[in-house]
Amino acid sequence: MHVLGAVGPGATALLERIIPHLDGRVATVESGDWNDEPTPLSDVETAYTLGDDSSWRASGTERPLERVLDDLSTRHDYALLSRFPEATVPTVALGGADAANAVLEAADGDELDTDDIVAAMEASEPHVTLSTLVEQVKQSPRADRAGAIATFTGRVRAKEGDDDARTTQLTFEKYDGVAEEKMRTIESEIAARDGVEEVTMFHRTGVIEDGEDIVFVVVLAGHRRESFRAVEDGIDRLKDEVPIFKKETTVEEDFWVHDRD
Secondary structure (H helix, E strand, O other), X not given: OEEEEXXXXXXXXXXXXXXXXXXXXXXXXXXXXXXXOOOOOOOOOEEEEEOOOOOEEEEEOOOOHHHHHHHHOOOOOEEEEEOOOOOOOOEEEEOOOOOOOEEEEEOOHHHOOHHHHHXXXXXXXXXXXXXXXXXXXXOOOOHHHXXXXXXXXXXXOOOOOOOOOOXXXXXEEEOOXXXXXXXXXXXXXXXXXXXXXXXXXXXXXXXXXXXXXXXEEEEEEOOHHHHHHHHXXXXXXXXXXXXXXXXXXXXXXXXXXXHHO
């Protein structure tokens, strides 16, 4: 799911202007208070109101933006965020507004070309979770032939042993174009095996904190044995063959992992 934020005067109007230019399902998330929002019952953290036409509204606590994007990513192609200046997503900053990750800036939204805005969003890394990829393979035209979905999730490990210096984050950089092409090749070669219907992989780039997810492999297959073997081969080949480079940051030092091999 591609994500774009906008902050400053006219942010919501700017996002409304680009919606007709997006090919896919679009979700919007706006920062601010609601009127007539559902009131949770005592000791209930979340409340939903469902309309007869399947519309809904919700109210609750402990729902950070990242979790909202995780949920939206399984069913949407785009998410547009209005008035989230601290979000680490590509953001259009209007009227001198500050943004943590401004990719375009202008005094007024009318100064920006719609195609440039869409291109900036689609050039950024999409928001992908394990659930995103599981839902993707479930929609495969070959899903009727599959009785198994196997997955692998790699995450940032803080330490291997009690005496190790704690790893606080990893930074990943990829050889643009080549890395994606190689992953697609691995996917297609493994998916060509007997009993394997779909294979999809995703590796995040940039700074990833300890405990966060890094990489996903999802396999749709006829039976569990084929799915397990395909998942293991997929992650092994990704680590061996895809040009992605890792810098480790511990409480003591920073170093590129390949420099120590």
